[in-house]
Amino acid sequence: MRHYFPDLKRLVNKRFLIFSSVNELITRLNDGYREEEGIYYYQKNGSYFHVRFNGNTGIEVTEELIECFSVELPVLNRNASKQELISVLETAEYVVMVDKYDFPEGIIDAKSTLSLLFHSYSYLYSYFETMIDTMDASISMIDEKERTVVWTSGAEQIFSIKKEDILGKPMTEFFQESMLKCRDSLYTGQSFHRYQHQPRHDLFVLINTQPIYLNGKVIGAVAAEVDVTSHVQLHRELYQANQKISDLEQKMQKLNSEPDPFLMINGKSDELEEVKEKIKKVSSTEATILIYGETGVGKELFAKAIHQIREPTNAPFIAINCGAISPTLFESELFGYEKGAFSGALNKGKAGKVELAKGGTLFLDEIGELPFDMQVKFLRVLQENYYFPVGGTKELQVDCRIVAATNKDLDKLVAEGKFREDLFYRLNTIPLTIPPLRKRKDDIVEITHLYLYELSSKYQRQIELVSPEAMQFLMEYPWPGNIRELKNVIEHIVVFHTSDVVQTRDLPERIKQRSSASSPAETSHAPEPTLRLKEEMELHEKHIIRKVLEKEKGNKNLAAATLDISRATLYNKLNKHQLGQV
Structure with a gap:
């Protein structure tokens, strides 16, 4: 701000007279220096004394001088700090300011300084009062004893607490300690930005807090809060509408001769969209595809998407988990067997997965678990394109495309001699990596609500929304089990939950502990689940409308009927999402 603490130069009075003897002073006075407003210095041995007199001369002046010389004036360099000046003026009425050569530049007196300080304070106070009363947002401040020292009209409106009721009192008399982020800032010195919390059951706010420092010490904290309750209500309504659209979409897919291969893969993050684009490109080839991904990312869903793009509608998709079959039975499971091939075999034999x-x-899921002796046989199948069932003598042609997946580091297994290098290169023609959920956090909101809707219907619960604070914990959790773990967590919540909103207390302890174990920077700058929910739902709505319009070949009447909305509503949504050219 322009009106700040006055610069030291403004405080220095440069009208002064220096003398070193009484005779010199009397001579100067006789020469007319009385108009210098009584600011005189006597200098002796590097010390300064302020001289006051009542217009007397001669011996009377001498007596006054002797009386004044008993109090030496403190000296400060012109580059001294404001804190140093204030400290000196606490015990001295005058201070001599000297330049870098120790030559006196003038005097600063406490009375003039106090006047200027009060003037500056008045400006600052007026600006401050006007500024906080003009803001619609809630602004509140507490001092080091947690007493409320600022409570704006915006705070009155949001929290329904009058200034006269809360000012001077601890905020803990009106709010639970756990809900006061400004209190956290006061005691930790930490800032919180765009943190969402629920101070009351019917109120959602977005808050920024900052500790207030004076001379390196925290003397209070300030909080700025914006009411986002209407946003949450809008998200709830949008979520319900989105579920209806999602139901319609799935019904449409059943009737659509060209189903969306990515229908079961939820999320619209940039990382996920990039993987989908790669799948579209590689699926037009005959090449073997190797999918890399951690446990629970949904590797089989991506394999099915590849299958749906590459193969006719009725073509079979056969999955086999290489880690779930006994090594002694693996060959017969993969290639099948003839009648009487081994003890316990079916009389008619059995077709293998390849057939x-x-x-x-x-x-082939978890290909890294493929028994080593089977790796040789499977490599031959890939190279020669034929195989023999167990106990059979007639070779059978391989007529299927191979997609493999693993959560292992195959390069490392090859180096350790646990996986054949030649098979690895044969499978790794086109590698495809599925990003873990922690690297596509933008998808967590959508996937959470989709599972919430699905499982609420399954267990006949009326759960419609995840609170912003609970969603923030879900966003911060690293999800080592990825989407599978997220689904299990949502199912756990749905089974034991009874109200329509999921709160932080409803989350499993490991979610809250792992999330709170994140670094302070991560916590204070956490993602914004309430705002992201709106963005995610709007993107999903836009995606659905575009697909319906494409299916109906641009016929807006049919599209509105399919979406179960009015034609006017459809036009409003087209304008909002800039879909006028679809």
């Missing part, structure tokens, strides 16, 4: 996948896709 069942004829004309379609064979998906």
Whole structure:
């Protein structure tokens, strides 16, 4: 601000007279120096004394001088800090200011300084009062004893607490300690930006807090809060509408001759969209695809998407988990067996997974668990394109495309001699990495609400929304089990929950502990689930409307009917999402 603490130069009075003897002073006075307003210095041995007199001369002046010389004036360099000046003026009425050569530049007196300080304070106070009363947002401040020292009209409106009721009192008399982020700032010195919390059951706010420092010490904290309750209500309504649209979309897909291969893959993050684009490109080839991804990312869903793009509608998709089958039975499971091939074999024999996948896709999940002796046989199948069932003598042609997946580091397994290098290169023609959920946090909001809707219907619960604070914990949790773990957590919540909003207390302890274990910077700058929910739902709504319009070949009447909304509503949404050219 322009009106700040006055610069030291403004405080220095440069009208002064220096003398070193009484005779010199009398001579100067006789020469007319009385108009210098009584600011005189006597200098002796590097010390300064302020001289006051009542217009007397001669011996009377001498007596006054002797009386004045008993109090030496403190000296400050012109580059001294304001704190140093204030400290000196606490015990001295005058201070001599000297330049870098120790030559006196003038005097600063406490009375003039106090006047200027009060003038500056009055300006600052007026600006401050006007500023905070003009803001619609809630602004509140507490001092080091947690007493409320500022409570704006915006705070009155949001919290329904009058200034006269709360000023001078601890905020803890009106709010629970756990809900006061400004209190956290006061005791930790930490800032919180765009933190969402719920101070009352019917109120959601977005808050910024900052500690207030004076001379390196925290003397209070300030909080600025914006009411986002209407946003949350809008999100709830939008969520319900989105579920209706999602239901319609799935019904449409059943009737659509060209179903969306990514229908079961939820999320619209940039990372996920990039993977989808890669799948579209590689699925037009005959090449073997190797999918990398952590446990729970949904590797089989991506394999099915590849299958749906590459194969005819009725083509089989056969999956086999290489880690779930006994090594002694693996060959017969994969290649099948003839009648009487071994003890316990079926009389008619049994077709293997390769044969069942004829004309379609064979998906080998957890390929890193493939027994080493089977790696040789499977490599031969890939190279020669034929195989023999166990106990059989007739070779069978391989007529399926291979998609493999693993959560292991195959390069490391090759180096350790646990996986054949030649098989690795054969499978790794086109590698495809699925990003873990922690690297596509933008998808957590959408996936959470989709599972919430699905599982609430399954267990006949009326749970419609996750509170912003609970959502923030879900966003911060690293999800080592990825989407599978997220679904399990939501199912746990739905089974034990009874109200329509999921709160932080409803989350499993490991979610709250791992989230709170994040660094302070991560916590204070956490993602914004309430705002992101709106963005995610709007993006999803735009995606659905575009797909419906494409299916109805741009016929807006049919599109509105399919979406179960009025034509006017459809036009409003087209304008909002800039879909006029669809």
